[in-house]
Amino acid sequence: MTPHSPATNPKVPPAPPGVTKKVRVSHLQQMKEAKRPIVVLTAYDAPMGQLADAGSADVVLVGDSLGQVVHGFDTTLPVTMEMMILHTQAVVRGAKRALVVADMPFMSYQVSPEQTLVNAGRLMKEGGAEAVKLETNNDRIMDIMRSITEAGIPVMAHIGLTPQSIHSMGGYKVQGRNSEDATKLKALALKAQEAGAFALVLELMPRDLAKEITASLHIPTIGIGAGSDCDGQVLVLTDLLGITEHPPRFAKKYVDMRNGTLRAVRKYSRAVRERLFPSKIHEFE
Ligand code: KIV
Numbered sequence: 001m002t003p004h005s006p007a008t009n010p011k012v013p014p015a016p017p018g019v020t021k022k023v024r025v026s027h028l029q030q031m032k033e034a035k036r037p038i039v040v041l042t043a044y045d046a047p048m049g050q051l052a053d054a055g056s057a058d059v060v061l062v063g064d065s066l067g068q069v070v071h072g073f074d075t076t077l078p079v080t081m082e083m084m085i086l087h088t089q090a091v092v093r094g095a096k097r098a099l100v101v102a103d104m105p106f107m108s109y110q111v112s113p114e115q116t117l118v119n120a121g122r123l124m125k126e127g128g129a130e131a132v133k134l135e136t137n138n139d140r141i142m143d144i145m146r147s148i149t150e151a152g153i154p155v156m157a158h159i160g161l162t163p164q165s166i167h168s169m170g171g172y173k174v175q176g177r178n179s180e181d182a183t184k185l186k187a188l189a190l191k192a193q194e195a196g197a198f199a200l201v202l203e204l205m206p207r208d209l210a211k212e213i214t215a216s217l218h219i220p221t222i223g224i225g226a227g228s229d230c231d232g233q234v235l236v237l238t239d240l241l242g243i244t245e246h247p248p249r250f251a252k253k254y255v256d257m258r259n260g261t262l263r264a265v266r267k268y269s270r271a272v273r274e275r276l277f278p279s280k281i282h283e284f285e
Contacts, residue, residue, distance in 0.1 A: 023058050023099040025154045025198045032220035038232025040222050044070050044087050049094030060095045062088045064103040069238050076163050079105040081119055088127030101156050102129035106164045109134055113147035120153045135162035142191045149196025157192035161204035176205045189213045202226040225250030
């Protein structure tokens with residue numbers, strides 16, 4: 001092990017007592033039953049996967065939000081299978097306790113059940129993911145999802161605002177606000193459960209609707225912009241860290257890393273220009 005490996009770095013706190021066991025898909029169900037909120041956080045590389053793990057997240061999601069967060073695209077649509085596999089491999093090297101779920105990117109599961117099975121298999125076999133996530137906002141995708149859950153691949157479904165459908169949805173808007181849309185979302189949630197999903201992400205919908213869906217299912221719901229009655233919550237890592245320039249209203253910044261990083265880089269630039277760095281302690285005889 002190198003002096004900086006997570007296991008030996010004294011600056012990285014270990015997971016708190018009681019949450020040291022490897023998290024499996026079945027534990028999420030038990031957590032719902034025990035009313036213990038499920039903590040989900042996105043991560044895109046090994047150090048952040050390790051920190052999410054050490055910070056006691058139950059699930060680390062390698063979200064296709066990495067298209068925007070890491071690669072600077074405007075949407076998640078350009079994300080490829082190769083990108084997802086590479087980032088999942090890195091996260092898996094860091095996150096040892098948390099369940100690692102990898103997003104299936106746009107057009108990796110929309111074409112056919114056969115292609116979906118191959119791609120979900122790649123995320124698990126090559127990426128090392130323990131489950132995959134699909135945006136399941138219509139019946140056709142629900143049927144495709146069923147074909148991979150029946151093949152033994154654990155699937156987290158995702159309804160409400162589904163960012164891969166951003167162009168057909170016409171923007172990042174709260175979903176299920178009128179009774180017709182709310183009824184559709186409730187039906188989709190039940191279908192996701194019937195099709196074998198082990199958990200369901202509810203994104204950007206009224207709190208009362210998310211509460212009703214959560215109560216109607218035996219699988220856990222994970223909310224993002226869906227209020228506090230879901231069985232768990234997910235946040236995008238860079239929103240939590242305060243790196244995102246214009247975060248969504250539902251996100252909470254727990255630390256201001258954007259300004260902290262800017263301050264640090266400015267300090268470093270000044271120190272180099274004034275020949276204050278490196279100093280004696282950073283030099284070799
Ligand atoms: O891609 C992602 O990060 C996600 C979460 C926001 C749920 O899908």
